[in-house]
Amino acid sequence: MTVLLARAGLRATLVARSFAQAAELKEKRENSRYLPGVALPQGVRVAALEGGWQEALARSDLVFLAVPSRAVGEVARALAGSEVPGHAGVVSLVKGLVPPDGTPPTTLLAEHFGRDRIACVGGPAHAREMVEAGAGLVCAAWSASLAHSVAAVFQAAGVVCEVSADPAGVELAGVAKNAAAVAVGATREQGLNAAGMAAADIFREVLALAERRGADARTFVGRAGTGDLVATALAPSSRNRTAGELLARGVPASEIPQQVGQAVEALDTVRLLARAIEREGLDAPVTSALARLIEGTLPLDRWVALVRAQQPPPASFRRPRSWLLRLRYLARRMRGVRRERPARYTR
Structure with a gap:
């Protein structure tokens, strides 16, 4: 930096x-x-x-x-x-x-x-690559002028930086990414499908917490969330994914930082995250189970079984639109849809 x-x-x-x-x-x-x-x-x-x-x-x-x-x-x-x-x-x-x-x-x-x-x-920010080839970040602030000032600094350094009015979303998306990366590492030996299921479930559970705290769900599908997760999942030196892999091999969480050679914040963050979700009265079986896996109170086979058996919330389907609503919708499409701004600040 x-x-x-x-x-x-x-x-x-x-x-x-x-x-x-x-x-x-x-x-x-x-x-x-x-x-x-x-x-x-x-x-x-x-x-x-x-x-x-x-x-x-x-x-x-x-x-x-x-x-x-x-x-x-x-x-x-x-x-x-x-x-x-x-x-x-x-x-x-x-x-x-x-x-x-x-x-x-x-x-x-x-x-x-x-x-x-x-x-x-937030966003994908692999340190060496960011210095040598740039990155795609997002700066979130309650103040529009501060967000734009910070983004301008990164732009001047050759790093693309979006602005956002959603600090809660950007922070919790980064937290979700770290937790999901640990989960991916812990389930990697069970197959790519299991790893994908674990990551998706954790993202959904943390998103519920973020929305409860006023965050915008769209932040999670942007650079701060899925963008950062993809970069972490692909990075050969990802500490969080490596930590999950070591957990799967039976290495206690207390010994992982020494083996990785750096602090692995996600090991502490997952436990704090699980408690925060629980305090909000939200259901987070996969995140809570990952916290127990880190604490050593849940065996790996039970963690994997829970991930594979976890059913997402039932889907809700909208009623078909009447012919009048469909006609109005088509009329709006023909007139063109106003493009939304990436960040909204109110005076």
Whole structure:
């Protein structure tokens, strides 16, 4: 992300978690552990969260948060107590839920900074490919001007970015993608059909939660949802899918991050997601079963059997239209249908 910001012509400061990480980034000018071979532009400054970052924030117009979801609360409190300018936008890159209640990151950030200063970014964003060949992202915000400002930064860096007025939908679509990717990995050895069924069921269950919270269902079939899922399912190095595969081999969830070599947020997020859906009084048998599989309380064979046996809600069929309604419909088609805007903001 820092590379893209610098490429867009912004003066960017990368804040590392520790002095040791900051020193290594300054010396090597690349993240040799997670993104080797991608150089930090010379104009990028490096600071540490342990100290020295407040000065950079005092001059910021945009603050991008690329932190684990469990750290969002701590970072938000630190930012709120710093000298971040009152006009600065805070952009969440987090694809997870904040413990202990499964709070969406933008909801928590809005409590500290107000809704009009908060945005989130979703969509397929494989890091190396995004830097080398671009990507197709979506920026969602309650403020139209902030959404367009963030999108313009990505566009200037050579990355296509849509705007959306649906932060809840973009965040929960990303969460659904992560959960579905774990489910795909856990059922992959049982066949592609089982993997597809598991992913579809989880998407449907999370969509019900998203709609309960005011999200737009169309967000889930856009880049933030199905677009991100396809990219994750095809990526050879997908952490979430790999985590599901390791679960299927009997590896405990607590040991998976060590084997993967990175944190796998979906393992925590699925459990938070299942509890959030349950609190809303919604039915989510597949997501709940995946949470139990991660916790080690549900055997793999029972998880697969549940996925294969799960029946979707009964279909509802509309009554046939009368001849008058059909005539009106055809008349509208002949006049042309007004094209809907991709994002709607109300004053």
